[in-house]
Amino acid sequence: MKQGFEEGFLWGGAISCSQAEGGFRDGGKGVSTQDLRYLDPSWDREQVEAKHHGSPFSTQEFEQALQDMDTPYYPNRRGIDFYHHYKEDIALFAEMGMKIFRTSICWSRIFPNGDDAQPNAQGIAYYRSMFEECKKYGIKIFATMLHYDIPVQLVLKYDGWKSRKTIDFYLRYAKVLFEEYGDLVDFWLPFNEFNAGRFAPWDGVCLIPDQEENLNQAVFQCLHHQFLASARAVALCHQMLPGAKIGGMIARFTTYPATCKPQDALQALQDDQYANWFYTDIMARGRYPAYMDRYFDRFHICIEKEPGDDEILRNGTVDFLSFSYYFSQVSTSDQGWEKTAGNLIMANKNPYLETSEWGWQMDPIGLRVTLNQMYDRYGLPLFVAENGLGTTDILQQDGTVHDAYRIDYLRSHIEQMKQAVIDGVELIGYTMWGIIDVVSCGPLTMDKRYGVIYVDLDNGGKGSGKRYRKDSFYWYKKCIASNGEDLE
Numbered sequence: 403m404k405q406g407f408e409e410g411f412l413w414g415g416a417i418s419c420s421q422a423e424g425g426f427r428d429g430g431k432g433v434s435t436q437d438l439r440y441l442d443p444s445w446d447r448e449q450v451e452a453k454h455h456g457s458p459f460s461t462q463e464f465e466q467a468l469q470d471m472d473t474p475y476y477p478n479r480r481g482i483d484f485y486h487h488y489k490e491d492i493a494l495f496a497e498m499g500m501k502i503f504r505t506s507i508c509w510s511r512i513f514p515n516g517d518d519a520q521p522n523a524q525g526i527a528y529y530r531s532m533f534e535e536c537k538k539y540g541i542k543i544f545a546t547m548l549h550y551d552i553p554v555q556l557v558l559k560y561d562g563w564k565s566r567k568t569i570d571f572y573l574r575y576a577k578v579l580f581e582e583y584g585d586l587v588d589f590w591l592p593f594n595e596f597n598a599g600r601f602a603p604w605d606g607v608c609l610i611p612d613q614e615e616n617l618n619q620a621v622f623q624c625l626h627h628q629f630l631a632s633a634r635a636v637a638l639c640h641q642m643l644p645g646a647k648i649g650g651m652i653a654r655f656t657t658y659p660a661t662c663k664p665q666d667a668l669q670a671l672q673d674d675q676y677a678n679w680f681y682t683d684i685m686a687r688g689r690y691p692a693y694m695d696r697y698f699d700r701f702h703i704c705i706e707k708e709p710g711d712d713e714i715l716r717n718g719t720v721d722f723l724s725f726s727y728y729f730s731q732v733s734t735s736d737q738g739w740e741k742t743a744g745n746l747i748m749a750n751k752n753p754y755l756e757t758s759e760w761g762w763q764m765d766p767i768g769l770r771v772t773l774n775q776m777y778d779r780y781g782l783p784l785f786v787a788e789n790g791l792g793t794t795d796i797l798q799q800d801g802t803v804h805d806a807y808r809i810d811y812l813r814s815h816i817e818q819m820k821q822a823v824i825d826g827v828e829l830i831g832y833t834m835w836g837i838i839d840v841v842s843c844g845p846l847t848m849d850k851r852y853g854v855i856y857v858d859l860d861n862g863g864k865g866s867g868k869r870y871r872k873d874s875f876y877w878y879k880k881c882i883a884s885n886g887e888d889l890e
Contacts, residue, residue, distance in 0.1 A: 406820050406886060412542060412830055413882040414502035415495065415837020415854075416788055418549040418594070420478045422840045423508065425485030429524040432514025434551035435562075435608050436478045438467035441846040443475070443862030450845045451760075455748060458611045459604035468554075474863060477841045477848075482857045483867055484838075488532050491838060491869065494855055496539035498875060499882040503541050504787060504833040505532075506549035506594065509575055516553035516571050517560075521578050533586040542588040544787075544833060546651075547579060547635065548572070549594040550605045550843075562608035563599075563624035566708075569631045576635045580642045589785070589830075590639055590648040592632040595726060596681045597652045599625050601746040605843075618701045626705050629684050633718025649722040650685035651787055652678060653745055654776075656727070656768040660734035660750065670733035679779070682723055686780045688716040722830060723776060726788030727815075730755070730768035746844070759793050760850060766814035773822035773829065783828045788835035789815055792842060792850040795872065803856045803872035812878065813889045820886055834878070838869070854878050 420436035440463060441450070467476065474480075484491060495503060509516065511525030533543050552562060560567045576592070599606030599621055607624035614620045632650065639648045655677045659666040675693050683691040689712065690705075698704070731749035732739070742751040743761035755763040769789070776784055791811040795803050812834065823829050839853035847861045854877075856870040880888050 404824050404826070407823055407829075409885070411885060412502040412785075412832070413878075413886070414500045414504060414541075414544070414831060414833040415835075416504035416544075416833040417484070417506075417836045417838065417840050418546070418843075419506045419508040419511075420481070420549065420551045421836070421843060422481045422484040422505075422838070424479065424481035424483040426479035428485060429511060429528055430514060430522040431508065431525065432510035432516075433468075433554045434508060434510040435554050435557060435604070436551040437476060438464060438554065439478060439604075439846055440467060440475050441477050441861065443860070450847060451743070454844045454846075455743065460612050461610050464610055477846045477861075477863065480863045482838065482840055482859060484840075485528070487867070487869075489535055491855075492532070492535045492539065492541070494869060494871070494875075495536075495541060495837065498854070498879045500541055500837070501882070502544050502588070502831055502833060503536050503837075504544035504546065504591075506546035506551075507579060508551060509548060510551065510553040512578060513553060513571070513575055514555075516556035516568075516575075526578070526582050529583065530586070533583060537586060543583075543586055544589040544591065544785075544831075545579070545583065545587045546591045546594050547576060548592065550598070552608055557608050563627050564609070564620065566627055566630075569627055569634070572631045573634055573638065576638055577642070580639055584643045584646065588647070589722075590635075590646060591651055591724065591787070592635045592648065593628060593651065595651060595653040595746075596625075596628070596632075596685070597655075597677060598746060599628065600677070601653075605746075616702070619703050622698070622703050622705060626707070626711075630711060630714055632685065633688070633714050636718040636720055637714075647721045649724050649785065650682065650720040651724040651726070652681045654678060654725040654727045654772050655744075655747065655749075656730040656765070656772045657733045658730065658752070660732035660736065660739060660752075663735070665735040666733060669735050673733045682776070682780065684715060685720050686723060686782060688719045690715075720782070722783040722785055723780060724785035724787035725772070725776070726835065727769050727772055727786060728789065729763040730765040730771075731763065758791060762792070764791075764811065764814075766818040769815050770818040770822045770825070773819065773827045774825055777822075777827040783830050785830045786819065786832045788833065790835040790852040792852050794849055795839075795851045795856060797856055797858065797870060801870050803870060805872045805874050808854070808872070808874045809877045812874065812881075816881065816886055816889060 603609040659670040740751045836852045838855040839857040842850040854874040859865040
């Protein structure tokens with residue numbers, strides 16, 4: 403029986419290109435879909451959350467953003483300027499002892515318009531330099547090929563993921579990545595949080611809800627095209643890079659029945675199927691699960707397939723599965739059940755759990771439950787690709803940040819992760835989100851901070867941009883050095 407994390411366990415951290423890089427007009431980069439998301443820095447938290455949870459990306463926002471190329475109200479265009487600071491940031495990662503760095507590659511840096519005849523040499527050189535900087539310190543690379551951002555021209559010219567043409571453009575992009583970085587990348591991930599398309603259509607599948615007569619139909623058709631793109635990328639990776647590891651990822655919505663009523667147990671089963679298993683079943687088993695037939699019939703969804711699609715899915719199953727884990731929720735048939743915030747969604751509140759400053763339910767045991775459930779179902783190696791706590795952090799005058807709450811969060815989740823390993827789960831690694839403060843994905847703010855490294859920027863992008871080590875930086879360094887044994 404295992405007693406804890408195996409030697410060689412991959413401790414690390416994660417960011418995404420759209421939330422960190424900045425460099426909006428640098429290096430030949432084209433405009434991406436994430437560059438169009440707007441935040442007024444004068445908004446208070448209530449206004450920010452109302453926008454985030456209650457007002458999906460609209461046609462009006464889309465059209466305005468395409469005109470606003472010189473305004474400061476688009477946080478992802480500036481990020482934390484990782485584009486120009488990656489060497490000093492990676493040096494901090496190395497100081498911490500990180501074993502692996504998860505980041506994404508910006509499609510619009512490689513192909514600025516998505517359909518360009520040739521890739522952008524400056525973009526290719528940037529990621530090679532960044533990856534080589536990691537290798538200099540012995541840090542492995544976990545590369546996400548698409549983390550929500552596609553070249554906006556693919557939406558304007560081809561309707562994005564609504565079109566099968568986008569699959570071909572994606573495969574051309576994937577081929578370039580495998581050619582250029584196959585010697586540097588240790589783990590590949592075709593798509594971030596595959597199920598995001600269902601819960602955050604603009605982020606996940608680049609759909610604008612007010613343009614769709616039947617949003618459900620459009621979302622699942624886009625997802626079908628992404629499943630095909632992912633499966634073809636997996637097969638291409640195996641062909642071009644024998645022995646390479648390429649996986650799949652979802653945002654894990656761990657759920658429990660709210661009560662012991664059979665109706666709640668059934669609801670929990672179905673919520674798990676529709677929000678989680680559907681995506682991993684296709685990626686790991688290579689076929690649409692039978693339980694979705696009833697769901698599609700209920701919502702009048704008809705997936706348009708071409709001959710050969712089923713074979714593509716069968717031949718493109720993943721080598722490992724990964725997921726983000728931030729919270730759990732309950733499932734119930736009670737329509738009046740209290741709601742609370744969560745990653746991508748509003749969730750049914752569990753009265754037995756504490757909530758974070760942003761209302762997310764903190765459930766370390768749920769991580770152990772999730773790891774056991776996924777490993778029992780698929781028997782594939784697992785990777786915790788994201789886990790962390792978003793909070794308001796205070797930079798003291800002496801440059802310190804005292805974030806004992808983050809240490810408590812990380813400790814409790816790592817303890818349960820260790821228990822899952824003892825349970826028998828094959829766990830490859832853990833990349834906490836976000837290892838350094840970045841623009842928060844949902845609200846687009848800087849004041850919701852996840853990192854163990856503080857970045858001196860506010861919601862409007864003002865500040866020195868200087869990096870500071872939080873107390874959690876030193877704690878995580880100790881955790882890594884002890885392979886998860888010293889958590890005090």
